[in-house]
Amino acid sequence: xxxxxxxxxxxxxxxxxxxxxxxxxxxxxxxxxxxxxxxxxxxxxxxxxxxxxxxxxxxxxxxxxxxxxxxxxxxxxxxxxxxxxxxxxxxxxxxxxxxxxxxxxxxxxxxx
Amino acid sequence: xxxxxxxxxxxxxxxxxxxxxxxxxxxxxxxxxxxxxxxxxxxxxxxxxxxxxxxxxxxxxxxxxxxxxxxxxxxxxxxxxxxxxxxxxxxxxxxxxxxxxxxxxxxxxxxxxxx
Numbered sequence: 001x002x003x004x005x006x007x008x009x010x011x012x013x014x015x016x017x018x019x020x021x022x023x024x025x026x027x028x029x030x031x032x033x034x035x036x037x038x039x040x041x042x043x044x045x046x047x048x049x050x051x052x053x054x055x056x057x058x059x060x061x062x063x064x065x066x067x068x069x070x071x072x073x074x075x076x077x078x079x080x081x082x083x084x085x086x087x088x089x090x091x092x093x094x095x096x097x098x099x100x101x102x103x104x105x106x107x108x109x110x111x112x
Numbered sequence: 113x114x115x116x117x118x119x120x121x122x123x124x125x126x127x128x129x130x131x132x133x134x135x136x137x138x139x140x141x142x143x144x145x146x147x148x149x150x151x152x153x154x155x156x157x158x159x160x161x162x163x164x165x166x167x168x169x170x171x172x173x174x175x176x177x178x179x180x181x182x183x184x185x186x187x188x189x190x191x192x193x194x195x196x197x198x199x200x201x202x203x204x205x206x207x208x209x210x211x212x213x214x215x216x217x218x219x220x221x222x223x224x225x226x227x
Contacts, residue, residue: 032210043202043218051213090154094210098162104154
């Protein structure tokens with residue numbers, strides 16, 4: 001069965017600093033990978049997804065992610081964080097049965 | 113506006129009662145999903161449906177039931193058999209198979225509290 005690990009439960013960065021959120025997946029076949037963001041008490045918004053092709057994927061709000069098959073990783077990056085980026089971030093993988101499996105999330109705090 | 117509408121946003125239930133959460137989408141999506149979110153556990157799949165009149169159990173289906181009588185509607189009933197129902201519930205939909213590169217879109221969620 002597929003699984004996703006987000007090893008960092010909380011991350012704090014200063015506004016303007018760079019950000020990298022880690023995601024590792026386990027899936028036997030070619031993975032289809034997603035990053036979502038959630039503000040408190042709200043639904044999830046898609047940031048970006050990897051389906052095939054270029055392993056560096058650009059998303060909304062200045063985010064990007066790189067798929068590395070050899071490391072089973074799909075880390076999310078942003079070169080300069082804004083205070084409005086404070087939220088919870090979820091990595092997810094499509095697995096068997098047309099289902100999306102999520103990691104446990106990383107809570108991002110931005111210090112002004 | 114196109115999207116997924118969940119209602120109610122906040123719901124309080126007494127122990128032993130069943131409660132139904134509504135989910136309606138006007139995106140003409142075939143597939144619909146229910147997830148449960150608890151702090152520190154991410155999102156866990158309760159039920160999903162890929163076509164009208166058909167649905168499958170997810171990872172934590174015990175104590176829940178669903179129906180899919182119409183393409184746009186996928187209500188979730190939290191029964192009295194669900195031992196710990198207090199959580200945030202998210203409904204989602206996608207146009208077709210996720211293997212085709214389609215995206216799951218989420219509603220705004222419903223908070224259920226057992227009092």
